[in-house]
Amino acid sequence: MYFSDLGIIALILALGFALYTVIASILGAMRSAPPLVASAKRSLLAVTFFLLLASAALVISFLRHDFGVNYVAEHSSLSMAWYFVTAAFYGGQEGSLLYWALVLSLFSALFVVTSKRAPSAFVPYVMATLMGIESFFLLMLATLSNPFVRSAVAPKDGAGLNPLLMDPGMLVHPPMLLMGYMSFSLPFAFAVAALITGRLNAEWLRSIRRWMLAAWTLQTAGLLLGAWWAYHVLGWGGYWGWDPVENAALLPWLTATAFLHSTMVQERRGMLKVWNLFLVIASFALSIFGTFEVRSGLISSVHSFAYSDIGAYFFGFLAVVLLFSSALFFFRLPALRAEQEFDSVVSREGVFLLNNLLLVGMTFAILWGTLFPLISASFRGQTMTMGPPFYNQVVAPMIVLLVLAMGIGPLLAWRRTSLTALWRNISTPAILAALCALVLPVLGITDVAANIGFTVCTFTAGAILYEIWRGARVRHRHGESYPRAVYMLFQRYRQRYGGYIVHLGLVFLVAGIIGSHYFQQQQDATLKPGQDMNVAGYRLTYLGNIDEKDSDKETISAQVQIWRDGKLQSYVYPGRVIYSNYPDQPTSVIEIKTFVATDVYVYLADWQGAAQATIRVFINPLVPFVWWGGLLMILGGILCWWPTRRRLATAVRPRTVVEKESVKEKPEQVADGGVIA
CATH class of the missing domain: 1.20.120 (Four Helix Bundle (Hemerythrin (Met), subunit A))
Structure with a gap:
């Protein structure tokens, strides 16, 4: 018996238990029968067990190089490292569907384990919906997209990833x-x-x-x-x-x-x-x-x-x-x-509504551009595509407005905010933004669109940091040091301040996009050993090619020096890898060196023996901001999600700037600070 046979049996059993869970959950809810609901929970856990078993069977088939399984033969080979062999599990359609179904079953099992926290009336219908989705994927896996289908004759080696x-x-x-x-x-x-x-x-x-x-x-x-x-x-x-x-x-x-x-x-x-x-x-x-x-x-x-x-x-x-x-x-x-109506556009809910309209507007624009080839082919008989210029022109202005709304929103009260209070709250970040707008041309950044983007990012970052500082100052006045005060803010009010971290991360990410989009420089040069190319103040010296051959691949690398201000900064080795199983698809070895907040991106475009190479260089300003911003967004999301400990009745509650002003104007307008994610 092969492990693939075990996998097929596990898929069929998982499908059976998933269908039973749907039926038992619905009947248990309709008849108010707790035993049926409990039975459905156990059945759902059985689905998870059998999908774990099926996934293990596929991974073992890969690791044993069982090329009699078509999926294994198509996505792995004897020369692949074990970690790539394991990753080939989700490298194709069948395996990715199995992974989708497996993770859904794991999340469903997690829901069952924590279901006491959910309203009891919801539990059976949540399980029925989840297992209804699961049943579709399992039906596809058991019939049309089965990863365990075997061939009559097993090849000696697979095609590779x-x-x-x-x-x-x-x-x-x-x-x-x-x-x-x-x-x-x-x-x-x-x-x-x-x-x-x-x-x-x-x-x-x-x-x-x-x-x-x-x-x-x-x-x-x-x-x-x-x-x-x-x-x-x-x-x-x-x-x-x-x-x-x-x-x-x-x-x-x-x-x-x-x-x-x-x-x-x-x-x-x-x-x-x-x-x-x-x-x-x-x-x-x-x-x-x-x-x-x-x-x-x-x-x-x-x-x-x-x-x-x-x-x-x-x-x-x-x-x-x-x-x-x-x-x-x-x-x-x-x-x-709705239980209430909007009182004023100048309010926190007004900014949230604008935020939503911008996000859904971007969704519609991107969906339209994605589907346009199908639409044009249906109505005009020819396939037309929307390229990056369309998305950049349509989406970019909405992103800038979204970042601006992120900065203004936390400074507003619920229901309404007077213009006097609004100006008092935004004055500090507005001054920072004005200084940014004045300094950018002095630094040589004269592109109007880029300047607007950087100015808006400065305003929003200033507003976020100003809010965090105000909260820390309130706690500091109650005897806590500033580091302790900031820590306690994030400890006790994770949803609000985790949201601020998400917003700050998005500001960094948008700044990185602006810098790399408007100020990227590219240059190609065909060089012989000893020759140089100069790009944006960097000098790259080509020393020759290195050719290394292994049993399953050949690697050609160009040896290049990077110089800046007359000093050698680094050696880089951009290259191409040619796999024996895919000789017509050479892959790239990209060399990226980061200097402060600028990436020097070096790519081997072409080569001739050991004596000549075509080097392509990109100078990408602020790209590191994209990765730093993304990591901050993930960290903020985790902080928002992470459970909070029950607050003490005597806990110090830091008010935001707008709360301070709102208390003076009208007590019921005090903002309570929710998830700003």
Whole structure:
């Protein structure tokens, strides 16, 4: 008996238990039968066990080099290192679907273990929804996309992994992004449970928040790792190319970000109930759309798998999700009326609404650009694509407005804020922004769009740091040192101050995008040993090529020196790797050296023996800000998600700037500081 046989049996059993969980959960809820619900919980855990067993069977098949399994033969070879052999588990369509289903089962099991924290009426419907999704994936795995299918004759060696995936980024980026896609299932399941039970008050928002924060953080990490992988592997000097699959991964992140802001308005004012449910459903639907897009082959992308029939089934599943959730949504629409109305545009909820409109506007623009090839082919008979200029022109202004709103929002009170109080609160960050606008031309930065972007980033960073300083000063006045005061702020009010960290990270990220987009410099030169090229104050000296041959690959590296101000800064060895299994797909070895906040990006474009090479150099200012900002966003997301200890009744509560002013004007306008994520 092969391990692949065990894997097939495990998939079939997992499918059976998933279907039973759906039925038992629904019947248990409808009949108010706790034993049935308990049975459904145990059945769900059985699904997790069998998917772990199936996944282990596939990994063992890879490690044993069982090339009789078609999937193993197509994505691994004898010469691959064991960690790449293991990572090949999710290197193709079948394995990635199994990984998706496995992680969904693990998250579902985590929900069952922690279900005492959720409203009891929600639990069976959440389980039924999760296992309904799981059943679809298991049905695909057991039939159309089975990773355990065997061939009649096993080859002596496999084809090996795609050379572009033979990189450490392969070990972290795909599983993190797939986990991000999957994690939107949990908030969606809570939304379905709330719609079915009719319990649409703030209770379901409290239940869903931590799951949505976890999904948002995972998707943020997946996007950041994807950008990092592209930057270090592909050799084009950038980290985001507006590829359709990249766009699809960004879409649910945008709607989830909008939801995390608008939930505060519903909890505080009883408004935006319809909007919040729409955003949860949209986030899950867009995650399924992203999974469908990679597997349908309908939209051309360097990330897509080859066309397969499974794409049509994913489209059908997406249609069922939209029809089912829309029917529930409209059925409960009368119960979703707002409890209050907006009092003033100059208020915290007004800025949150603007924030949401910008995020959804970006979502629509990116979705439109992604689907435009299909739309143009259907109506005009020719395929037309939207390139990066379209996205940059449409999305960039909205990002700048979003960053500005992030800075103003925390400085406003709920309901309304007087213009006098508003100016008093924003004066300090406004002065910092004005100084930035004056200094930038002196530094030689004269591009109007870049100056506006940097000025807005300065304003928002100043507003965030000013708020943190104000909170620390309140605690300092009660006897705490400033370091202790800052620590206690983050310890006791993680959602608010974790949100500030997220915002600060986004400011860094946007500043990095502006710097690298507007001020990147590129130069190519064909050099012989001893010759130089000069780019933006850096001198690169080419010394010759090094050719190294192994059993499964050949590596050609150019030896280059980097000089700055007459001093040798570093040796770099940009190269190309040619794998014997893929001789027509040489991969790049990119050399990136960071000097303060500027990357010197060196790429071997071409070579001739040991005596000549074409070197391509990019000078990328502020790209490190992208990675620092992304890490801050992930850290802030974890802080928001991390459970807080129960507050002491005598705890010092630091008020924000706007709270200080609001107390003077009208007590009921005091802001309470929610999740600013």
